[in-house]
Every structure is written in C-alpha cells, then in structure tokens.
Amino acid sequence: MSAGGVTTSSRDRPLSLYHLLEPEVLADPYPLYHRLRTEDPVHWDPFLHVWVVTRYRDVVRVLHDFSADRTPSPEQLTRMGLAELNPIAQVMVKQMLFLDAPAHTRIRSLAAHAFTPARVEVLRAHIREITDRLLEPVLPAGRMDVIADLAEPLPCIVTAEMLGVPVEDHRRLKSWSQDFAEMLGNFQHNPDHAPKIVRAVEEMTAYFRSAMRDQRKRPREGLVSTLMNAEVGGDRLTEEEVIANCIVTMVGGQETTTNLIGNGVLSLLRHPEELAKLRSDLSLIPSAVEELLRYESPSQHTGRLAPADLELSGRRILRRQAVIAVMGAANRDPDRFPDPDRLDITRQDNRHLAFGWAAHFCFGAPLARIEGQIALEAMLRRMPGLALEPVRLVWRTNLGLRGLEALPVTFETRPGGAPAGWLSR
Numbered sequence: 001m002s003a004g005g006v007t008t009s010s011r012d013r014p015l016s017l018y019h020l021l022e023p024e025v026l027a028d029p030y031p032l033y034h035r036l037r038t039e040d041p042v043h044w045d046p047f048l049h050v051w052v053v054t055r056y057r058d059v060v061r062v063l064h065d066f067s068a069d070r071t072p073s074p075e076q077l078t079r080m081g082l083a084e085l086n087p088i089a090q091v092m093v094k095q096m097l098f099l100d101a102p103a104h105t106r107i108r109s110l111a112a113h114a115f116t117p118a119r120v121e122v123l124r125a126h127i128r129e130i131t132d133r134l135l136e137p138v139l140p141a142g143r144m145d146v147i148a149d150l151a152e153p154l155p156c157i158v159t160a161e162m163l164g165v166p167v168e169d170h171r172r173l174k175s176w177s178q179d180f181a182e183m184l185g186n187f188q189h190n191p192d193h194a195p196k197i198v199r200a201v202e203e204m205t206a207y208f209r210s211a212m213r214d215q216r217k218r219p220r221e222g223l224v225s226t227l228m229n230a231e232v233g234g235d236r237l238t239e240e241e242v243i244a245n246c247i248v249t250m251v252g253g254q255e256t257t258t259n260l261i262g263n264g265v266l267s268l269l270r271h272p273e274e275l276a277k278l279r280s281d282l283s284l285i286p287s288a289v290e291e292l293l294r295y296e297s298p299s300q301h302t303g304r305l306a307p308a309d310l311e312l313s314g315r316r317i318l319r320r321q322a323v324i325a326v327m328g329a330a331n332r333d334p335d336r337f338p339d340p341d342r343l344d345i346t347r348q349d350n351r352h353l354a355f356g357w358a359a360h361f362c363f364g365a366p367l368a369r370i371e372g373q374i375a376l377e378a379m380l381r382r383m384p385g386l387a388l389e390p391v392r393l394v395w396r397t398n399l400g401l402r403g404l405e406a407l408p409v410t411f412e413t414r415p416g417g418a419p420a421g422w423l424s425r
C-alpha cells in the first residue's frame, strides 16, 4: 500500500498522521504513534500542516491551555467561497465543544443538570432493559455481529431516552449522527459529502425545534427539557443554543459509545487471559472498561488552536496554528503508563485521556461508562464461550473515531435459551 508514493513498510518515510489513511495503519496505528512519540513528539506534520502532539504530558497541556474555538464562522466561510457550508457553521459555533471560556463555561454549567446522580440511575435501569431486549433475539443463534446487534442500537436508543425524544426516532438520530460524525472525526474532508452533511444539520435543526415545541405542550424529562429550562442567575440558553447543544450531545454519545463496546469486546477476545480473569470476577468490569478506553480509545484525537505564540516541549508554535492532540498515542505513553501496550484490566492509576481533559472533559462520560459496563456484563453473563469468527476485520475510515465496521462472534447456546432474570443476579 502506498500514500503519496511512500510505502508503508519503510521506516524512513515522512512522519505524518496522514498515514492513518492506509488501511493497515488504521488497523494498528500504535507503531505510527510510537514513532511520533519517540522521534518527534511535537511534530509539524508536512502533509496536514498542523502540529501533531503525542506525549501524555503535552496532550494534557494542549487540552488544558489551548483554544477549542476552532470552527470557521459563517462569515469566514463566505469569504473563503464556501457559503454552502454555512448551515453547519451556524450550528457548530454555538456548540460547547467549540467554545472557550466564558461562553463555554456558561453553556456547560447550564447543561450540567442533565446528569444528576438521580437521572443517571434512571437511565441505568433503562440501559439494562434495552441491552436485554437487544440480546434476546440473537441468543438462540449462537452468533451475532456485536456492532449491528448491540453496539450501534444501544447508544442510539439510550440517546433518544437521554434527550427525551420518542425512542421510535432512534434510527433517524443514528443516521444524522453518522453523517455529522464524518466531519467531527476526520481531518480529510470529501467535498462530495458536504451536501449530505448540510442536509443532516438542517434536518436535525428542524427536528429539535419541533421537539422543543412538543416540550412546551407536553413536558417530558430529558436533555431537551433540561437545556430549555436551565437557568443560572437569570441567564438561559437561546433556542438556537439549545438546538446546537442537543445536536453535539446526540452525536457525541453515539459513534463513541458504539466504538467503546466494539473495540472493548475485540480487545478482550484478543487477550483470552484477561477475558477469563474478567469472567471469573465481574466486579472487575468498571476497571476493565477504563483499561479498554485507554487501550483502544474510541476517540483517538481532537483539535485545538494555539492561544498565543508559545513553546511546547522545545518547539515554537505560533498563535492560531492548529494542533492535533492524539489521545490514542498519549494513552500508550510509557512515561505515564507502565508497559502501555499490555492490556491489564486490573491496571491501577489509570488516568487515561479517552474522555479528554480539563474544561471539555466528556460531558457524557458517566453515561458512556454505564453503557460500556452493562453491555460487557450482559455479554459475559449470557454468552459463554464467546469467540471471534475467523473473518477479516475492517476498521471504519473515520480517522478520529476508531471503530469497526462489523464484529462477528460466536458463543454457546444454552438449551431453552438464556436463563431468565440474569439482570437481578
């Protein structure tokens, strides 16, 4: 395989995150990350024209100190001759993910009520029921595609519940979020896909505007209502801000959680000793989920801009230059994690960066953790003898959101189906 005339087998080809576009690098990006971390940890990428940062301590500094305000405004896009992308920019400039303080702090604190411990407990009970419902039909067959049968529909249905919109809409939410995620996860953009993404944003905007109207008539619990009614010191979100942040939360919670479940199950199947350890002691599940998040991070990197001319580990970065902080590489940094390429579900001091760091630390982390824990526990309890089908695994071509297209597995069927009431055990 070659990219720009460079063969993947040679070690002396130009160092660039761009090689992630090659399927074999995408399947195992860790040797590339290792090279970046050891040869040039704050690297000016000659193809992407951005700084690529791969060491744990530098990624933490970028996430802590650099500017998240990185989306072009509609006015800038118009000046660049890209006015057709304005509907996307209009939404993104109001999303918490792309704001700095004080605008970010304001939205984040108004949204904070969405995950009170009581609300998370209600969702936990629902997540168990949904998982159970999804697994029931596949159990007699003794085989399933973990992605299509569980990892995709679970977060999608949970997201509808979390938002407080009709669960029957979950397939529409999924399709919009897949389109939008294409833009979030990639640093290469296919101009042919722009109309599809613009359409998705317009449809989502109309959908949430109508959900807000419904809320006023028939209030129901969920993020739409939380954002509409949140008030701090007399300040409230505007309708456009509610819509933009419903969209980012909806998208943020789907592909990533799908990838946590898919990558997590794959990593365990590739490490039978760790899988056996977990099966014999399910109380290790929370610790295992943290390790799986570190080991195969669902969100591999994110972007920032330098807030001023500054120095980062000996390299001079100029104000407003773009930086890609590679959490997937930082999470394998041996200066932070002993023996980082080893999957160890009992790992202590596992402060990984899979959910980011500092002000933008993942807003939905409590929910994602519960979904990952419940999905894993359900599979381990109900599917003895879980094994990979001998097929070639294909990684999605989204470079930032690391996940599989499909994960076919087999397992033993129990005569008469699965025992009832496993959830209460």
Ligand code: HEM
Residues within 6 Å of the ligand: 063, 096, 097, 098, 108, 162, 248, 249, 250, 252, 253, 254, 256, 257, 260, 297, 298, 299, 302, 303, 353, 354, 355, 356, 357, 359, 360, 361, 362, 363, 364, 365, 367, 368
């Ligand atoms: C395993 C699943 C998940 C992973 C790995 C993940 C990862 C991340 C990361 C790395 C960030 C920070 C990005 C940055 O700093 O640029 C982030 C932010 C965010 N996530 Fe998640 N996420 C997950 C699940 C969720 C869920 C379930 C939701 C929704 C309920 C969600 C909503 C958000 C939002 C709204 C932000 C922006 C926060 C802010 O800017 O203050 N995420 N997530």
